[in-house]
Amino acid sequence: MPRYKLLIEYDGSDFVGWQRQDNGISVQQALEDAVHAFAGERTAVFGAGRTDAGVHALGQVGHVDLTRAFDAATVRDALNFHLKPRPIAVIEASLVEPDFHARFSARERGYLYRITNRRARTAVDAGRTWWVPVPLDAAAMHVAAQTLVGHHDFTTFRAALCQARSPVKTLKSLDVERNGDEIKIAARARSFLHHQVRSMVGTLKLVGEGKRTADDVRAALDARDRTKAGPTAPASGLYLMEVLY
Amino acid sequence: MPRYKLLIEYDGSDFVGWQRQDNGISVQQALEDAVHAFAGERTAVFGAGRTDAGVHALGQVGHVDLTRAFDAATVRDALNFHLKPRPIAVIEASLVEPDFHARFSARERGYLYRITNRRARTAVDAGRTWWVPVPLDAAAMHVAAQTLVGHHDFTTFRAALCQARSPVKTLKSLDVERNGDEIKIAARARSFLHHQVRSMVGTLKLVGEGKRTADDVRAALDARDRTKAGPTAPASGLYLMEVLY
Structure with a gap:
C-alpha cells in the first residue's frame, strides 16, 4: 500500500x-x-x-x-x-517508505510567531498576527527567551489539557527579532508541549512591556507552575513553518 | 483650518x-x-x-x-x-502645511506586485497574490522589464478608461525577483497610468512563460497600441507600498 x-x-x-x-x-x-x-x-x-x-x-x-x-x-x-x-x-x-510517519518520524519542528507592534490595528494582516499596541522591547524579549533554550521541565508553559507523557523537552532555539512594526519569534525543537509556543510568547510579551525581567522568566520556568506564565498569546499569530525528518 | x-x-x-x-x-x-x-x-x-x-x-x-x-x-x-x-x-x-496635497505633492510612488508561482493554489495568501501555476523564468522577466524603464509613451500599458492628460511617463525602476515560490515585481515612478503596473506585469508574465521575448516587450511599448500588451494582471497581487514627497 x-x-x-x-x-x-x-x-x-x-x-x-x-x-x-x-x-x-x-x-x-x-x-x-x-x-x-x-x-x-x-x-x-x-x-x-x-x-x-x-x-x-x-x-x-x-x-x-x-x-x-x-x-x-x-x-x-x-x-x-x-x-x-x-x-x-x-x-x-x-x-x-512505509515506515515514514509524519508525526513520529519528525526530528525537528519550526514555528514562527508574528506580532504587529504599533498603535493602529492590523488591516492587511488581520487574523494573521497578534496586534499589540503598547511598545515592546524586542531586544529584551530576545535576552529573556535565551533563559528558556535548552533541556527543561516546561510545566509552566504547558496547557492544562496537554497529553504529552513528559513535560521535559529540549528547546533548540527561541529567537526574537524586530523588523519595523513586526516582531518575529522563531522557535525550534524536536517537539513542543500543547500551547508551549503561545505560552512562552505570552510571557515574553510581558518582558517586552517591562513588566517582567529575564530573571523572572527563568524563575517562572523553574517554578514548574502554570500560574507563573503570562497569558497565552492568541492563535492567530502562530505558524507551523517547517518539519524536518 | x-x-x-x-x-x-x-x-x-x-x-x-x-x-x-x-x-x-x-x-x-x-x-x-x-x-x-x-x-x-x-x-x-x-x-x-x-x-x-x-x-x-x-x-x-x-x-x-x-x-x-x-x-x-x-x-x-x-x-x-x-x-x-x-x-x-x-x-x-x-x-x-496647508499647501501639502496627498496627490499633487507626491514626487514618487512605489508599488509591489506579488506572484505565487507553484502548482498548488494559495491558501494563507489567498486574495493577496496572483497565483500562476505554470513555471515562470523570473530572470528573463527582469531583463525584459528593463526595456520599460525610462521616459516613454506608455499607451500600450494604459487602460481604456485612463484619465491622464498624457501617456508619457518616466518609469524609474521595475525589478523582478524570485524568492522560493514567490516572485516580487517592484515598480517606482513619479506617477503611473491607470492599470499601468498590472498591464506591465501581465506582459512580463508572458515573458516568464517563454511566450514573449524582451524584444517583443520593447516592440509592444514602441507600438503604442493597447492590443500589444498581455492580459492585465489581477488586482489581488498589487500593493501601493509607499508615496514619497
Whole structure:
C-alpha cells in the first residue's frame, strides 16, 4: 500500500484546528474528505503537528496510505482540486517508505510567531498576527527567551489539557527579532508541549512591556507552575513553518 | 483650518477601490465616514493613489482638513476606532502645511506586485497574490522589464478608461525577483497610468512563460497600441507600498 508524504499550507482562521472535533471542520477532516472524493477511500491523514484552532501552517507535513498507486503529482493536484475553495493547499506530495510517519518520524519542528507592534490595528494582516499596541522591547524579549533554550521541565508553559507523557523537552532555539512594526519569534525543537509556543510568547510579551525581567522568566520556568506564565498569546499569530525528518 | 496627512493601510479585497463609486463601499468613503463620526464634519479625504477594486495598500497617503485642531495622535486613534471592523488602518497622522496635497505633492510612488508561482493554489495568501501555476523564468522577466524603464509613451500599458492628460511617463525602476515560490515585481515612478503596473506585469508574465521575448516587450511599448500588451494582471497581487514627497 503506497504511502504519500504531503507538504501542507493552510489559513487556520476558520478551522477548529488540525484534529477532528465535534464542533466544526478540522484541517484533517477537510483533507480526508478530499482523499475520499479523489480516491474513493475513507482513510486517515496523519499530521506532524496538531495545530490548534486559528493556528496557520506554511509547512505542515502529513501522510496518507492509498490502496491504489498514483503518480505523486496526481495526488497533489487531485487533492487541491477537491480541497477548493477551502484555504488549504497541498504544496507537494511524494511517495515515501512505509515506515515514514509524519508525526513520529519528525526530528525537528519550526514555528514562527508574528506580532504587529504599533498603535493602529492590523488591516492587511488581520487574523494573521497578534496586534499589540503598547511598545515592546524586542531586544529584551530576545535576552529573556535565551533563559528558556535548552533541556527543561516546561510545566509552566504547558496547557492544562496537554497529553504529552513528559513535560521535559529540549528547546533548540527561541529567537526574537524586530523588523519595523513586526516582531518575529522563531522557535525550534524536536517537539513542543500543547500551547508551549503561545505560552512562552505570552510571557515574553510581558518582558517586552517591562513588566517582567529575564530573571523572572527563568524563575517562572523553574517554578514548574502554570500560574507563573503570562497569558497565552492568541492563535492567530502562530505558524507551523517547517518539519524536518 | 488644520490639514492632516494620513498614512493608510488596507486590504482592498472587499472595496470598490479608493475612489467613491455607486456600486459599493470605497476606501475613501469609509475614511470620510470615520472622519464624520469622529469630528462631526462631512469633508473629503484626498488620496495619493486611486487604487482599483481589490488592490491593497501598505503605504497609501491621504490628507484631510478639519475645522477644529486635534492632536495628531488623537486623529489617528479616533479614525481607527470608527473604521472598525473594516480592514483599513491609519498607521500615522501628522499635521502638515496647508499647501501639502496627498496627490499633487507626491514626487514618487512605489508599488509591489506579488506572484505565487507553484502548482498548488494559495491558501494563507489567498486574495493577496496572483497565483500562476505554470513555471515562470523570473530572470528573463527582469531583463525584459528593463526595456520599460525610462521616459516613454506608455499607451500600450494604459487602460481604456485612463484619465491622464498624457501617456508619457518616466518609469524609474521595475525589478523582478524570485524568492522560493514567490516572485516580487517592484515598480517606482513619479506617477503611473491607470492599470499601468498590472498591464506591465501581465506582459512580463508572458515573458516568464517563454511566450514573449524582451524584444517583443520593447516592440509592444514602441507600438503604442493597447492590443500589444498581455492580459492585465489581477488586482489581488498589487500593493501601493509607499508615496514619497
